[in-house]
Amino acid sequence: xxxxxxxxxxxxxxxxxxxxxxxxxxxxxxxxxxxxxxxxxxxxxxxxxxxxxxxxxxxxxxxxxxxxxxxxxxxxxxxxxxxxxxxxxxxxxxxxxxxxxxxxxxxxxxxxxxxxxxxxxxxxxxxxxxxxxxxxxxxxxxxxxxxxxxxxxxxxxxxxxxxxxxxxxxxxxxxxxxxxxxxxxxxxxxxxxxxxxxxxxxxxxxxxxxxxxxxxxxxxxxxxxxxxxxxxxxxxxxxxxxxxxxxxxxxxxxxxxxxxxxxxxxxxxxxxxxxxxxxxxxxxxxxxxxxxxxxxxxxx
Amino acid sequence: xxxxxxxxxxxxxxxxxxxxxxxxxxxxxxxxxxxxxxxxxxxxxxxxxxxxxxxxxxxxxxxxxxxxxxxxxxxxxxxxxxxxxxxxxxxxxxxxxxxxxxxxxxxxxxxxxxxxxxxxxxxxxxxxxxxxxxxxxxxxxxxxxxxxxxxxxxxxxxxxxxxxxxxxxxxxxxxxxxxxxxxxxxxxxxxxxxxxxxxxxxxxxxxxxxxxxxxxxxxxxxxxxxxxxxxxxxxxxxxxxxxxxxxxxxxxxxxxxxxxxxxxxxxxxxxxxxxxxxxxxxxxxxxxxxxxxx
Numbered sequence: 367x368x369x370x371x372x373x374x375x376x377x378x379x380x381x382x383x384x385x386x387x388x389x390x391x392x393x394x395x396x397x398x399x400x401x402x403x404x405x406x407x408x409x410x411x412x413x414x415x416x417x418x419x420x421x422x423x424x425x426x427x428x429x430x431x432x433x434x435x436x437x438x439x440x441x442x443x444x445x446x447x448x449x450x451x452x453x454x455x456x457x458x459x460x461x462x463x464x465x466x467x468x469x470x471x472x473x474x475x476x477x478x479x480x481x482x483x484x485x486x487x488x489x490x491x492x493x494x495x496x497x498x499x500x501x502x503x504x505x506x507x508x509x510x511x512x513x514x515x516x517x518x519x520x521x522x523x524x525x526x527x528x529x530x531x532x533x534x535x536x537x538x539x540x541x542x543x544x545x546x547x548x549x550x551x552x553x554x555x556x557x558x559x560x561x562x563x564x565x566x567x568x569x570x571x572x573x574x575x576x577x578x579x580x581x582x583x584x585x586x587x588x589x590x591x592x593x594x595x596x597x598x599x600x601x602x603x604x605x606x607x608x609x610x611x612x613x614x615x616x617x618x619x620x621x622x623x624x625x626x627x628x629x630x631x632x633x634x635x636x637x638x639x640x641x642x643x644x645x646x647x648x649x650x651x652x653x654x655x656x657x658x659x660x661x662x663x664x665x666x
Numbered sequence: 667x668x669x670x671x672x673x674x675x676x677x678x679x680x681x682x683x684x685x686x687x688x689x690x691x692x693x694x695x696x697x698x699x700x701x702x703x704x705x706x707x708x709x710x711x712x713x714x715x716x717x718x719x720x721x722x723x724x725x726x727x728x729x730x731x732x733x734x735x736x737x738x739x740x741x742x743x744x745x746x747x748x749x750x751x752x753x754x755x756x757x758x759x760x761x762x763x764x765x766x767x768x769x770x771x772x773x774x775x776x777x778x779x780x781x782x783x784x785x786x787x788x789x790x791x792x793x794x795x796x797x798x799x800x801x802x803x804x805x806x807x808x809x810x811x812x813x814x815x816x817x818x819x820x821x822x823x824x825x826x827x828x829x830x831x832x833x834x835x836x837x838x839x840x841x842x843x844x845x846x847x848x849x850x851x852x853x854x855x856x857x858x859x860x861x862x863x864x865x866x867x868x869x870x871x872x873x874x875x876x877x878x879x880x881x882x883x884x885x886x887x888x889x890x891x892x893x894x895x896x897x898x899x900x901x902x903x904x905x906x907x908x909x910x911x912x913x914x915x916x917x918x919x920x921x922x923x924x925x926x927x928x929x930x931x932x933x934x935x936x937x938x939x940x941x942x943x944x945x946x947x948x949x950x951x952x953x954x955x956x957x958x959x960x
């Protein structure tokens with residue numbers, strides 16, 4: 367994935383100052399707490415009483431069999447789903463009525479299960495949209511193409527180019543995403559999330575469709591990222607999760623069945639039962655593993 | 667030969683207006699997946715506003731600016747107040763709403779400004795340029811029409827390519843949910859998009875009105891031509907809309923110039939072209955690879 371600069375400690379940055387993302391330590395206040403979250407759709411309970419804390423600078427894994435509610439919890443964290451009960455705090459203050467467009471402003475970025483790139487825009491432009499929240503020219507001045515907006519646009523472009531370079535995808539900058547291999551698209555999507563220089567990164571199955579060596583690179587990248595932001599990771603690939611996560615929460619059928627360090631979770635009989643008790647899922651995981659082993663890619 | 671040149675020049679001029687109108691339809695289609703049938707009435711309303719100002723003694727240019735601004739406001743307000751409620755819902759609802767707006771605005775014009783024919787001025791002459799011993803069917807007004815459309819298109823390209831707002835508007839058009847997660851105010855972008863489209867549409871209406879008579883329904887045929895041009899180019903492609911407009915302008919001009927009693931066949935020809943395009947290349951000439959539902 368290319369050389370990502372090692373984090374160097376810097377004096378506490380605040381939410382408002384203009385950050386140069388590559389040289390800072392995680393914001394000590396950047397803690398996401400979800401307490402007693404419940405979600406029901408109609409009469410169906412998708413999540414009941416789930417709590418987790420993503421500590422600043424940590425990688426927190428969220429695992430569980432299919433249908434366990436991982437994505438639902440994720441959607442709660444980014445405002446797409448409103449919980450029917452429970453509370454979420456970010457940076458120490460309660461977040462209520464979160465709406466998706468506010469996410470970037472709060473310093474939270476999310477990648478999607480698919481790649482979700484804008485088909486009609488170049489790779490560079492895609493990433494520029496991710497850097498959107500850093501641009502400060504107002505509506506009117508941008509419309510009238512005033513000088514401020516012009517330099518603003520140039521800065522946006524430079525920032526996006528740097529993010530692509532960080533992930534070793536510079537040479538695709540002028541291509542359209544549709545024609546690129548899936549792993550490259552995923553990398554671009556990640557660059558688009560990282561260019562906003564978030565304090566919390568929500569990664570939704572970043573390894574799906576990646577081959578073994580690409581997954582390894584991804585793992586190393588996530589470890590590097592944790593030096594400068596908190597990461598909440600939903601992932602099926604157990605080896606990746608166990609390797610990169612500091613803390614893991616295990617969900618099954620909308621309930622939290624285990625939580626702790628990778629070693630603790632692996633030793634927890636409830637987790638083994640949840641995974642082995644579900645025949646269908648084991649088969650699906652096995653199929654996915656063998657597909658990945660053959661270098662096969664699947665698309666979401 | 668002279669007739670060929672005349673017919674071609676006329677076709678290009680009219681094609682430019684169709685192109686502008688098609689572009690307005692495409693801008694809205696791309697961002698909200700709605701065909702705005704009310705575009706013509708909205709443009710006609712702004713033309714009547716301009717005419718009222720000119721009759722009150724304003725200069726053509728001041729009236730033009732006011733008309734375009736009122737077009738922007740009208741487009742933005744209609745999106746925010748009416749269309750927002752049907753966006754993303756069943757397609758038929760949106761079609762019915764824009765058709766309803768089409769009728770309602772046209773009736774509104776008739777109520778406010780009356781439904782008689784009124785002549786609309788043009789800032790430039792209507793007499794053809796002199797080339798050698800002949801006068802060609804290319805007037806200073808034609809030049810103005812082509813120039814105005816080209817400048818507008820240039821500005822739109824600059825907006826979409828080189829500004830942050832343009833970037834956000836394109837992102838909203840290609841993926842609303844994702845754009846929202848990236849912090850783009852998608853709703854505002856859609857409102858802005860409708861406003862801009864209405865400006866382009868009303869420019870087309872004002873240009874085609876120059877030196878002609880206007881009445882509440884004078885834009886009706888332009889809706890058909892603009893729609894055919896947009897489908898010809900592929901509803902998703904702004905460049906396609908422009909090329910489609912030019913092709914349609916030329917084709918219709920040749921029909922009316924060369925076919926006996928051809929001027930009566932112009933509307934029919936437009937529909938024939940529409941049918942052929944839908945049968946042979948339903949995605950349009952410039953369609954992207956993704957299939958589009960007709």
